[in-house]
Amino acid sequence: MENKISSTIIKKFLLSRIHNQQIEYSHPPYDYEQQLLDAIMLGSQKKAKEILTKINKLEAATLASSPIRSKKNSLIAICTLFTRAIIKGGVNPETAFNLSDAYIRELEKINDHYNLAELEYEMLYQFIETLKNDSSTKKFSHPITLAISYIHENILHDLSLELVAKQVFINPSYLSSKFKKEVGLTISDFINKQRIEESKYFLLNTNTTISDIALLFKFCNQSYYSALFKKYNGVTPGQFRLLGSKRENLQLV
Numbered sequence: 001m002e003n004k005i006s007s008t009i010i011k012k013f014l015l016s017r018i019h020n021q022q023i024e025y026s027h028p029p030y031d032y033e034q035q036l037l038d039a040i041m042l043g044s045q046k047k048a049k050e051i052l053t054k055i056n057k058l059e060a061a062t063l064a065s066s067p068i069r070s071k072k073n074s075l076i077a078i079c080t081l082f083t084r085a086i087i088k089g090g091v092n093p094e095t096a097f098n099l100s101d102a103y104i105r106e107l108e109k110i111n112d113h114y115n116l117a118e119l120e121y122e123m124l125y126q127f128i129e130t131l132k133n134d135s136s137t138k139k140f141s142h143p144i145t146l147a148i149s150y151i152h153e154n155i156l157h158d159l160s161l162e163l164v165a166k167q168v169f170i171n172p173s174y175l176s177s178k179f180k181k182e183v184g185l186t187i188s189d190f191i192n193k194q195r196i197e198e199s200k201y202f203l204l205n206t207n208t209t210i211s212d213i214a215l216l217f218k219f220c221n222q223s224y225y226s227a228l229f230k231k232y233n234g235v236t237p238g239q240f241r242l243l244g245s246k247r248e249n250l251q252l253v
Contacts, residue, residue: 052121094183
C-alpha cells in the first residue's frame with residue numbers, strides 16, 4: 001500500500017516538473033541557494049546580500065495565479081530556508097521558528113511588490129543578526145548542531161533517535177538527554193515540528209491530498225498528522241489550506 005502511494009506522489013511530482021518546464025517555471029540554481037544558506041549560516045551579511053541580489057535578477061517562479069500571492073509564497077519558502085540556515089548555524093530552533101512565524105504574519109499584511117521586496121532584505125538582515133546575537137549559538141554543542149543538520153537534510157526519510165545518534169557517533173541515550181537540554185525539545189518532537197513546518201508548502205502550493213502529504217512526511221496516518229498540525233498551528237491542515245486559498249482569492253478581487 002505504501003509503495004503504491006509513494007509511486008502516486010512521484011508520478012504527481014514528475015507531471016508537475018513537466019508542466020513547470022512547459023510554462024517556463026524557474027527556480028534559482030541550486031548552487032546559488034546553497035551559497036546563500038552557507039553565507040547566512042556563517043553570519044556573512046555582505047556575501048548573503050550579494051547572492052540574494054543575484055538570485056532576484058533571475059526570472060522568478062510563478063507560485064500562484066496572483067503576482068502578489070506568488071511573491072508571498074516565494075518569501076514564505078525563502079523564510080523557511082533562512083530558518084533552516086540559522087538553526088544549522090546554532091540558533092535555538094524555537095527562536096528561529098518564532099522569528100519565521102513573525103515574518104510570515106508580517107508579509108501577509110503587505111499587498112505591494114515594493115514593500116515585499118524590501119521585507120525580503122529585512123528578513124535576511126534580521127535572521128543573520130539573530131544568528132550573531134542569540135546567546136544559544138554560543139552554547140550549542142557540535143554534536144547537536146550535526147544532529148539538527150542531519151534531520152533537516154533527511155526530513156522526508158525515516159528518522160529516529162537511534163539513526164540520528166549513529167550519524168553523529170554518540171550514544172542514543174546521551175544524545176536524547178543532551179538534545180532536550182540544549183534545544184528544549186525531544187528529538188521526536190523536533191522532527192515532528194519540522195515536518196509540520198515543511199508540509200505547509202505542500203498545503204499552500206500543491207493539490208496533493210492531505211493523506212498523501214501525511215505519508216510523504218512519514219506520519220503514520222492522516223489523523224495523527226492533523227492532530228499534530230493543529231497542536232502546533234491551532235488549525236487543521238484542511239483549515240490551513242482553506243485560509244491560504246481565501247487569501248489568494250482576496251488578492252484576485
